[in-house]
Amino acid sequence: MKAVWSRAFSYALGIALFVYLPVRFVVDAHAALWTVFVLVLGFLAWHLHQLARLIRWLRGPLDAPLPESRGLWDVVFAGLHRRVRIRIGQQQVLTETLESFNRAAQALPDGIIAFNKHRQIIWINTRAEGHFQLSAATDSGQALTNLIRHPEFVAYLEAGRYEEPLIYRSDRREGQTLLIQVIPYGNEQNLLLSRDISQLERLETMRRDFIANVSHELKTPLTVVAGFTEMLADDFAAYDPGEIKHYLSLICDQSARMQRLIDDLLTLSALETGTGAHTEERVEPEKLLRTIHAEAEALSGGRHVITLTIESPACLSGCSNELRSAFGNLASNAVSYTPEGGRIELSWRVRDGFGEFSVRDSGIGIAAQHLPRLTERFYRVDRSRSRETGGTGLGLAIVKHVLTRHQATLEIQSQPGKGSTFTARFPPQRILG
Numbered sequence: 001m002k003a004v005w006s007r008a009f010s011y012a013l014g015i016a017l018f019v020y021l022p023v024r025f026v027v028d029a030h031a032a033l034w035t036v037f038v039l040v041l042g043f044l045a046w047h048l049h050q051l052a053r054l055i056r057w058l059r060g061p062l063d064a065p066l067p068e069s070r071g072l073w074d075v076v077f078a079g080l081h082r083r084v085r086i087r088i089g090q091q092q093v094l095t096e097t098l099e100s101f102n103r104a105a106q107a108l109p110d111g112i113i114a115f116n117k118h119r120q121i122i123w124i125n126t127r128a129e130g131h132f133q134l135s136a137a138t139d140s141g142q143a144l145t146n147l148i149r150h151p152e153f154v155a156y157l158e159a160g161r162y163e164e165p166l167i168y169r170s171d172r173r174e175g176q177t178l179l180i181q182v183i184p185y186g187n188e189q190n191l192l193l194s195r196d197i198s199q200l201e202r203l204e205t206m207r208r209d210f211i212a213n214v215s216h217e218l219k220t221p222l223t224v225v226a227g228f229t230e231m232l233a234d235d236f237a238a239y240d241p242g243e244i245k246h247y248l249s250l251i252c253d254q255s256a257r258m259q260r261l262i263d264d265l266l267t268l269s270a271l272e273t274g275t276g277a278h279t280e281e282r283v284e285p286e287k288l289l290r291t292i293h294a295e296a297e298a299l300s301g302g303r304h305v306i307t308l309t310i311e312s313p314a315c316l317s318g319c320s321n322e323l324r325s326a327f328g329n330l331a332s333n334a335v336s337y338t339p340e341g342g343r344i345e346l347s348w349r350v351r352d353g354f355g356e357f358s359v360r361d362s363g364i365g366i367a368a369q370h371l372p373r374l375t376e377r378f379y380r381v382d383r384s385r386s387r388e389t390g391g392t393g394l395g396l397a398i399v400k401h402v403l404t405r406h407q408a409t410l411e412i413q414s415q416p417g418k419g420s421t422f423t424a425r426f427p428p429q430r431i432l433g
Contacts, residue, residue, distance in 0.1 A: 047073075111178075111194035119144045119157065122189070131194045133172050144192070157182070168194070177201045213378035217261055217393065221254035264394040267325065268377070271401035282432060283316045283323055285348045285357070292324070293346055296331040303340040311349035315432040318406045326402035329395040330359045330422050338363035338419075353428035360421045366414040374412060375400040399424070406430060 050073040057067055069077050105112055111128030115121050120143055124136045132148055139147055145154050156166045165181040177198045183191045228247045232239065239247070293308040300306060316323070334344045338361045345360040366374070373379045378393040396410075403410055407427050414420035 109195070111192075113144065113192040113194075115144050115190055115192065117188035121147075128192070128194055131170075131176075131178055131196065153180070156180070167197075210377060213393070214261075214265070217378070218258060221258045224254045225251050225258075261394075264398060268394055268398050268401065271322075271398065271405065279319055280317060281320055283318055283320050285316055285355075286310050286313070288320065288324060288327065289346060289348055289357070292327050292331050295328060296335055296344065296346070299332055299335045300344075304335060304338055304342050304344050306335075306344045307346065309345065309347040309349075311347065312355075314350045314355065316355055316426060317430045317432055318426075322402045322405065326399045326424065327357060329399050330357075330424070333395055333422075334359050334361040334363065334420075337361070342419075350431060353431065355426040355431045356423055357426075358421060358423045360419065362419040365416040365418050365420055366412075367416050371412050371414065375410065 050069055053067045053069075054076075057064060067077060068074075105125050106127075108125070108127065111131040112123075112125045113121060113128045113132075113134075114123040121134075121140050124134060124139065126136075129135060134147060145157065148154075150168065150171060152166065153168055162182040162184065165179050168178040168180045170176040170178060175198060176196065179195045179197050181193050183193060185191060228251050232244065232247060236244070289308055289310065293306060296306050331344070331346060338344055342362040344362075345358075347356075347358045347360075349356055349358075375396045377397045400410060403424055407430065409425050411423040411425060412420065413423075
């Protein structure tokens with residue numbers, strides 16, 4: 001401040017001397033007065049000009065550069081320039097902070113909608129746009145309840161009790177379930193948080209179905225075992241040896257069925273969780289498939305014609321035990337669902353770099369609407385026939401998980417009455433020369 005006053009004093013002294021000298025050396029007093037008048041007028045005009053430049057700058061755009069000057073006005077403009085630099089720096093920091101918060105909010109896995117006490121949308125992130133089919137560009141400022149009219153959602157907002165979240169099943173996107181909660185903040189403002197829990201809902205449904213299916217599958221054999229055991233225990237002597245042998249045979253069959261179910265459940269659990277021993281090794285298809293062929297013939301008991309064709313000697317990289325389980329399930333299914341006298345063809349070949357193990361049968365076939373669900377646990381096209389064949393309903397689910405662990409796919413072609421073809425297709429990186 002002292003520097004400013006010092007410069008102002010020096011400037012005023014210079015003007016005074018500039019005015020005094022002409023008056024001192026001009027003889028005519030009248031001419032001297034006119035000289036002083038002209039100089040003062042010029043001095044005021046110059047200051048008015050600088051003031052006008054300052055006013056134009058103040059009225060101009062915010063990013064307009066400050067004008068340059070000399071003397072006292074240079075001090076003024078320099079001070080303003082300093083304040084402008086500080087303001088621009090602060091604005092830049094605020095802008096960067098706001099952009100950082102905005103990027104963080106956009107990166108969150110949850111949807112966020114900020115709205116005021118009138119329920120007008122202030123801000124919305126990309127995730128919330130997808131959850132509610134909204135647009136930040138066109139829906140900002142709109143009333144939230146005008147855009148989301150689900151009765152349960154409107155009632156939740158009206159109640160104002162936001163301690164517990166709301167389960168919101170979307171009427172705009174089929175199968176979508178959201179967990180919604182409102183969080184008040186600031187001056188009567190609110191955040192609406194939304195999280196997609198559709199997958200969790202599906203997993204919970206699968207868990208309930210799984211428990212129900214396992215209970216149902218175990219109930220029948222347990223009923224048979226318990227019934228015959230109780231009957232024999234009550235009055236064993238009342239039955240002749242032939243009847244006892246028959247009843248014990250039924251008990252053994254049902255016990256074996258429960259054992260198969262438990263074994264398949266354990267296998268499937270190990271595959272799904274990745275806890276099973278998965279040892280990568282060089283698997284010779286010919287040796288493995290001859291074993292599968294022999295087991296299929298033993299299961300068939302001569303009721304079918306079962307052939308094996310190996311078109312390529314190429315080996316397969318994978319887990320031998322898992323592949324044996326998958327291939328064995330495909331072959332045993334073909335035996336179970338092919339009528340007596342039918343034909344079953346097992347084959348291995350390499351085509352276009354992909355290894356293919358196929359099981360073709362002349363069985364009952366499968367309708368097209370059932371094909372997408374065949375690998376679901378406990379899914380059966382014909383439950384009564386599945387029980388007759390002793391199937392657990394987990395075979396193709398096991399096949400699917402084994403192939404997934406080997407980056408392979410299962411392709412199914414089938415027509416009712418014309419048989420089916422199941423093909424396990426392995427990628428080129430799994431094929432060894």
